[in-house]
Amino acid sequence: MVPGGFSDVEPATPEVQAIADHVKPQLEKKENTTYKVFEALQYRTQVVAGGINYLIKVCISETEDRCVHLRMYKALRPEPQEPSLTAYQLDKTKTDPLVPF
Numbered sequence: 001m002v003p004g005g006f007s008d009v010e011p012a013t014p015e016v017q018a019i020a021d022h023v024k025p026q027l028e029k030k031e032n033t034t035y036k037v038f039e040a041l042q043y044r045t046q047v048v049a050g051g052i053n054y055l056i057k058v059c060i061s062e063t064e065d066r067c068v069h070l071r072m073y074k075a076l077r078p079e080p081q082e083p084s085l086t087a088y089q090l091d092k093t094k095t096d097p098l099v100p101f
Contacts, residue, residue, distance in 0.1 A: 004047060006055065009098050012040035019083050020056050023072050026085040035060050041067070042098050051075040054083065057098045067092040071101060 012020075020040040028034055039059040046053040056070045069092050074083040089101060 006044045006046045006053075006100055009042050009044055012043050012056065016040050016043045016054070016056060019054060019072065019074070020058050020070065022083055023070060023085040027068070027070065027088055030085075030088075031090075037062050041094065044098055044100075046100075048073075050077045053086075055098055055100065057092065057094075057096075059094065065093045065095075067094055067096065069096075069098060069101065 017040045020038065024035065024038050037060055040056050041059055042057040044055040046055075052074050054070070054072045054074065056072070058068050058070060060066050060068055069089040070085060071087040072083045072085050075081040087101060
């Protein structure tokens with residue numbers, strides 16, 4: 001793996017959903033709310049020194065076009081660690097592009 005820019009946008013995989021699920025409690029705590037729907041739709045990755053940055057678009061409503069964009073970091077060195085939420089953007093829709101922030 002070579003450090004560089006973010007990958008192209010890809011459809012979310014079960015692994016990406018698991019990463020989103022892991023940081024969901026962090027987002028809920030910051031926003032003081034509970035998300036009943038939390039479905040990863042798309043993602044991008046960026047290899048950086050010591051780990052991977054993730055951008056994930058997550059749908060948060062069954063009835064409305066409401067999404068949140070998550071940025072998280074997963075350290076791989078010296079030992080692999082659980083991902084941590086580093087930033088997020090609210091008030092997104094399914095058609096909003098998933099761009100670095």
